[in-house]
Amino acid sequence: MLKNLHPLLNADVLYALRAMGHGDELVLCDANFPADSVARQTVLGKVLRIDGVGTTEAARAILSVLPLDNAVEQPVRRMEIMGEPATIPPVQQELQQEVNQAEGRARPLGSIERFAFYEAAKKAYCVIATGERRFYGCFLLKKGVLPPEA
Template sequence: MNKHALINADMNYLAATLGHTDEVTICDAGLPIPAKVKRIDLALTHGVPSFIATVKVWLASSQIEGVMLAEEFVKVSPECHQALLAEIDAEQQATGRIFSIEYISHEAFKLRTHNSRAVIRTGECTPYANVIFKTGVVF
Protein backbone atom coordinates (compact mmCIF):
# COMPACT_ATOMS: atom_id res chain seq x y z
CA MET A 1 0.00 0.00 0.00
CA ASN A 2 1.18 3.54 -0.76
CA LYS A 3 2.45 5.69 2.08
CA HIS A 4 1.21 8.94 0.54
CA ALA A 5 -2.35 10.27 0.41
CA LEU A 6 -3.24 9.14 -3.11
CA ILE A 7 -4.77 5.67 -2.95
CA ASN A 8 -6.92 5.74 -6.09
CA ALA A 9 -5.40 3.13 -8.42
CA ASP A 10 -6.23 4.94 -11.68
CA MET A 11 -4.82 8.24 -10.41
CA ASN A 12 -1.68 6.53 -9.11
CA TYR A 13 -1.13 4.89 -12.49
CA LEU A 14 -1.70 8.21 -14.25
CA ALA A 15 0.78 10.05 -12.01
CA ALA A 16 3.39 7.31 -12.51
CA THR A 17 3.10 7.36 -16.30
CA LEU A 18 3.01 11.11 -16.98
CA GLY A 19 5.83 12.77 -18.88
CA HIS A 20 7.04 16.36 -18.95
CA THR A 21 4.34 18.76 -20.25
CA ASP A 22 1.55 16.14 -20.24
CA GLU A 23 -1.75 17.67 -19.16
CA VAL A 24 -4.30 16.45 -16.62
CA THR A 25 -7.71 18.01 -16.03
CA ILE A 26 -9.49 18.00 -12.67
CA CYS A 27 -13.09 19.08 -13.11
CA ASP A 28 -16.45 19.65 -11.53
CA ALA A 29 -19.34 17.23 -12.01
CA GLY A 30 -20.67 19.01 -15.10
CA LEU A 31 -17.70 19.51 -17.42
CA PRO A 32 -18.12 17.56 -20.66
CA ILE A 33 -15.37 14.95 -20.96
CA PRO A 34 -14.16 14.10 -24.46
CA ALA A 35 -14.97 10.50 -25.43
CA LYS A 36 -11.38 9.72 -26.43
CA VAL A 37 -9.78 11.01 -23.20
CA LYS A 38 -9.41 8.70 -20.19
CA ARG A 39 -12.07 9.46 -17.58
CA ILE A 40 -11.28 8.90 -13.91
CA ASP A 41 -14.67 9.40 -12.30
CA LEU A 42 -14.48 10.02 -8.57
CA ALA A 43 -17.93 11.63 -8.27
CA LEU A 44 -20.04 9.98 -5.58
CA THR A 45 -22.72 12.60 -4.89
CA HIS A 46 -23.05 16.37 -5.01
CA GLY A 47 -19.88 17.81 -3.51
CA VAL A 48 -18.13 14.48 -2.84
CA PRO A 49 -15.28 14.49 -3.39
CA SER A 50 -14.77 18.21 -3.56
CA PHE A 51 -12.70 19.91 -6.24
CA ILE A 52 -10.25 21.40 -3.72
CA ALA A 53 -9.75 18.12 -1.83
CA THR A 54 -8.97 16.37 -5.12
CA VAL A 55 -6.57 19.13 -6.17
CA LYS A 56 -4.75 18.91 -2.81
CA VAL A 57 -4.17 15.18 -3.18
CA TRP A 58 -3.11 15.53 -6.82
CA LEU A 59 -0.62 18.30 -6.02
CA ALA A 60 0.88 16.17 -3.23
CA SER A 61 1.37 13.32 -5.71
CA SER A 62 2.39 14.92 -9.01
CA GLN A 63 4.89 17.63 -9.98
CA ILE A 64 3.34 20.43 -12.01
CA GLU A 65 4.78 23.43 -13.83
CA GLY A 66 1.71 25.09 -15.27
CA VAL A 67 -1.96 25.77 -14.62
CA MET A 68 -4.79 26.62 -17.01
CA LEU A 69 -8.15 28.00 -15.84
CA ALA A 70 -11.29 29.40 -17.42
CA GLU A 71 -11.59 33.18 -17.24
CA GLU A 72 -15.20 32.79 -16.05
CA PHE A 73 -14.03 30.98 -12.89
CA VAL A 74 -12.74 34.25 -11.39
CA LYS A 75 -16.08 36.10 -11.43
CA VAL A 76 -18.64 33.30 -11.23
CA SER A 77 -17.05 31.28 -8.39
CA PRO A 78 -14.57 33.62 -6.68
CA GLU A 79 -14.36 31.70 -3.37
CA CYS A 80 -13.47 28.42 -5.06
CA HIS A 81 -11.09 30.25 -7.41
CA GLN A 82 -9.28 31.82 -4.44
CA ALA A 83 -9.13 28.44 -2.66
CA LEU A 84 -7.50 26.93 -5.75
CA LEU A 85 -4.98 29.78 -5.98
CA ALA A 86 -4.14 29.24 -2.30
CA GLU A 87 -3.40 25.56 -2.99
CA ILE A 88 -1.27 26.48 -5.99
CA ASP A 89 0.60 29.06 -3.92
CA ALA A 90 1.19 26.52 -1.13
CA GLU A 91 2.60 24.07 -3.68
CA GLN A 92 4.88 26.76 -5.11
CA GLN A 93 6.15 27.52 -1.61
CA ALA A 94 6.66 23.83 -0.82
CA THR A 95 8.55 23.12 -4.04
CA GLY A 96 10.38 26.43 -4.44
CA ARG A 97 9.05 26.67 -8.00
CA ILE A 98 6.89 29.22 -9.76
CA PHE A 99 4.11 27.83 -11.97
CA SER A 100 2.72 29.58 -15.02
CA ILE A 101 -0.99 30.38 -14.67
CA GLU A 102 -2.96 30.98 -17.85
CA TYR A 103 -6.59 32.06 -18.21
CA ILE A 104 -8.61 31.19 -21.32
CA SER A 105 -12.31 31.25 -22.18
CA HIS A 106 -14.42 28.35 -20.91
CA GLU A 107 -15.10 27.29 -24.50
CA ALA A 108 -11.34 27.19 -25.20
CA PHE A 109 -10.85 25.33 -21.91
CA LYS A 110 -13.31 22.62 -22.96
CA LEU A 111 -11.49 22.22 -26.27
CA ARG A 112 -8.14 22.04 -24.46
CA THR A 113 -9.33 19.06 -22.40
CA HIS A 114 -9.04 17.01 -25.60
CA ASN A 115 -5.23 17.23 -25.07
CA SER A 116 -5.39 15.86 -21.52
CA ARG A 117 -4.00 12.43 -20.73
CA ALA A 118 -6.97 12.07 -18.38
CA VAL A 119 -9.87 14.01 -16.91
CA ILE A 120 -10.50 13.46 -13.21
CA ARG A 121 -14.17 14.17 -12.45
CA THR A 122 -15.10 15.21 -8.93
CA GLY A 123 -18.50 15.62 -7.31
CA GLU A 124 -18.00 19.40 -7.17
CA CYS A 125 -21.08 21.43 -8.12
CA THR A 126 -19.42 24.86 -8.20
CA PRO A 127 -19.55 26.42 -11.69
CA TYR A 128 -16.20 26.53 -13.53
CA ALA A 129 -14.35 24.60 -10.79
CA ASN A 130 -11.99 23.11 -13.35
CA VAL A 131 -8.23 23.17 -13.81
CA ILE A 132 -5.73 21.79 -16.28
CA PHE A 133 -2.34 21.01 -14.78
CA LYS A 134 0.74 20.80 -16.99
CA THR A 135 3.15 18.18 -15.65
CA GLY A 136 6.65 19.24 -14.63
CA VAL A 137 9.70 17.23 -13.68
CA VAL A 138 11.07 16.52 -10.21
CA PHE A 139 14.69 17.23 -11.16
Protein backbone atom coordinates in the same frame (compact mmCIF):
# COMPACT_ATOMS: atom_id res chain seq x y z
CA MET B 1 -3.82 2.08 2.09
CA LEU B 2 -0.25 3.04 1.38
CA LYS B 3 2.14 5.06 3.48
CA ASN B 4 2.86 8.67 2.51
CA LEU B 5 0.14 8.80 -0.17
CA HIS B 6 -2.97 10.91 0.12
CA PRO B 7 -5.94 8.55 0.59
CA LEU B 8 -7.91 10.22 -2.25
CA LEU B 9 -5.33 9.01 -4.78
CA ASN B 10 -6.85 5.78 -6.03
CA ALA B 11 -5.01 3.26 -8.21
CA ASP B 12 -6.33 4.61 -11.53
CA VAL B 13 -5.41 8.21 -10.69
CA LEU B 14 -1.95 7.18 -9.45
CA TYR B 15 -1.36 5.23 -12.65
CA ALA B 16 -2.24 8.24 -14.80
CA LEU B 17 -0.18 10.70 -12.76
CA ARG B 18 2.83 8.38 -12.94
CA ALA B 19 2.41 7.68 -16.66
CA MET B 20 2.21 11.35 -17.61
CA GLY B 21 5.38 12.94 -18.93
CA HIS B 22 6.83 16.44 -18.71
CA GLY B 23 4.45 18.89 -20.35
CA ASP B 24 1.44 16.56 -20.33
CA GLU B 25 -1.71 18.15 -18.96
CA LEU B 26 -4.53 16.80 -16.86
CA VAL B 27 -8.02 18.17 -16.49
CA LEU B 28 -9.38 18.50 -12.97
CA CYS B 29 -13.09 19.18 -13.35
CA ASP B 30 -16.30 19.83 -11.53
CA ALA B 31 -19.46 17.71 -11.60
CA ASN B 32 -21.04 19.70 -14.45
CA PHE B 33 -18.14 19.31 -16.89
CA PRO B 34 -18.78 16.79 -19.71
CA ALA B 35 -16.05 14.59 -18.24
CA ASP B 36 -16.90 11.30 -19.89
CA SER B 37 -17.32 12.59 -23.44
CA VAL B 38 -14.21 14.77 -23.25
CA ALA B 39 -12.16 12.02 -21.58
CA ARG B 40 -12.86 9.66 -24.48
CA GLN B 41 -10.83 12.03 -26.68
CA THR B 42 -7.81 12.28 -24.33
CA VAL B 43 -4.65 10.18 -24.39
CA LEU B 44 -5.94 7.91 -21.61
CA GLY B 45 -9.36 7.63 -23.25
CA LYS B 46 -11.49 7.22 -20.13
CA VAL B 47 -12.61 9.40 -17.27
CA LEU B 48 -10.97 9.02 -13.85
CA ARG B 49 -12.83 9.90 -10.68
CA ILE B 50 -12.13 11.31 -7.27
CA ASP B 51 -15.69 11.25 -5.96
CA GLY B 52 -17.11 12.71 -2.80
CA VAL B 53 -14.89 15.79 -2.71
CA GLY B 54 -14.53 19.07 -4.56
CA THR B 55 -11.71 20.27 -6.76
CA THR B 56 -9.88 21.89 -3.84
CA GLU B 57 -9.50 18.61 -1.95
CA ALA B 58 -8.72 16.66 -5.11
CA ALA B 59 -6.07 19.22 -6.11
CA ARG B 60 -4.44 18.95 -2.67
CA ALA B 61 -4.13 15.20 -3.15
CA ILE B 62 -2.86 15.45 -6.73
CA LEU B 63 -0.37 18.20 -5.93
CA SER B 64 1.04 16.09 -3.10
CA VAL B 65 2.69 13.92 -5.79
CA LEU B 66 2.53 15.86 -9.08
CA PRO B 67 5.29 18.37 -9.84
CA LEU B 68 4.07 21.40 -11.77
CA ASP B 69 5.94 22.57 -14.85
CA ASN B 70 8.55 25.24 -14.07
CA ALA B 71 9.29 25.77 -17.78
CA VAL B 72 6.02 27.67 -18.26
CA GLU B 73 4.79 30.80 -16.54
CA GLN B 74 1.34 29.40 -15.67
CA PRO B 75 1.30 25.61 -15.24
CA VAL B 76 -2.28 25.74 -13.94
CA ARG B 77 -5.07 27.37 -15.93
CA ARG B 78 -8.65 28.00 -14.85
CA MET B 79 -11.79 28.08 -16.97
CA GLU B 80 -12.94 31.68 -17.38
CA ILE B 81 -16.48 32.67 -16.49
CA MET B 82 -18.46 33.45 -19.64
CA GLY B 83 -18.73 37.21 -20.06
CA GLU B 84 -16.62 37.84 -16.94
CA PRO B 85 -13.11 36.57 -17.72
CA ALA B 86 -11.47 38.57 -14.92
CA THR B 87 -13.84 37.31 -12.21
CA ILE B 88 -12.26 34.66 -9.99
CA PRO B 89 -14.91 32.77 -7.96
CA PRO B 90 -14.16 31.20 -4.56
CA VAL B 91 -13.56 27.70 -6.03
CA GLN B 92 -10.76 29.15 -8.17
CA GLN B 93 -9.38 31.26 -5.32
CA GLU B 94 -9.18 28.10 -3.19
CA LEU B 95 -7.35 26.22 -5.92
CA GLN B 96 -4.89 29.12 -6.20
CA GLN B 97 -4.13 28.68 -2.48
CA GLU B 98 -3.56 24.94 -2.96
CA VAL B 99 -1.15 25.59 -5.83
CA ASN B 100 0.78 28.18 -3.81
CA GLN B 101 0.94 25.84 -0.80
CA ALA B 102 2.15 22.88 -2.87
CA GLU B 103 4.76 24.98 -4.68
CA GLY B 104 5.91 26.90 -1.61
CA ARG B 105 5.52 30.15 -3.53
CA ALA B 106 2.98 32.13 -5.53
CA ARG B 107 2.22 30.52 -8.92
CA PRO B 108 -0.59 32.62 -10.42
CA LEU B 109 -3.24 30.69 -12.31
CA GLY B 110 -3.58 31.33 -16.00
CA SER B 111 -7.01 31.52 -17.56
CA ILE B 112 -8.62 30.14 -20.67
CA GLU B 113 -11.96 30.94 -22.29
CA ARG B 114 -14.63 28.29 -21.68
CA PHE B 115 -14.86 26.83 -25.20
CA ALA B 116 -11.08 26.99 -25.68
CA PHE B 117 -10.84 25.09 -22.38
CA TYR B 118 -12.99 22.28 -23.83
CA GLU B 119 -10.72 22.04 -26.87
CA ALA B 120 -7.56 22.03 -24.73
CA ALA B 121 -9.13 19.39 -22.46
CA LYS B 122 -9.59 17.02 -25.40
CA LYS B 123 -5.81 17.15 -25.97
CA ALA B 124 -4.98 16.45 -22.32
CA TYR B 125 -3.51 13.22 -21.02
CA CYS B 126 -6.52 12.55 -18.80
CA VAL B 127 -9.63 13.94 -17.14
CA ILE B 128 -10.12 13.60 -13.39
CA ALA B 129 -13.72 14.31 -12.39
CA THR B 130 -14.70 15.35 -8.87
CA GLY B 131 -17.95 15.90 -7.02
CA GLU B 132 -17.44 19.69 -7.11
CA ARG B 133 -20.87 21.33 -7.39
CA ARG B 134 -19.72 24.94 -7.68
CA PHE B 135 -19.61 26.35 -11.21
CA TYR B 136 -16.27 26.91 -12.93
CA GLY B 137 -14.35 24.39 -10.82
CA CYS B 138 -12.41 23.27 -13.89
CA PHE B 139 -8.64 23.44 -14.31
CA LEU B 140 -5.77 22.30 -16.52
CA LEU B 141 -2.57 21.25 -14.72
CA LYS B 142 0.72 20.81 -16.60
CA LYS B 143 3.14 18.23 -15.25
CA GLY B 144 6.74 19.21 -14.62
CA VAL B 145 9.86 17.26 -13.75
CA LEU B 146 11.63 16.13 -10.62
CA PRO B 147 15.27 17.21 -10.50
CA PRO B 148 18.00 14.61 -9.98
CA GLU B 149 18.89 13.88 -6.40
CA ALA B 150 22.16 15.43 -5.31
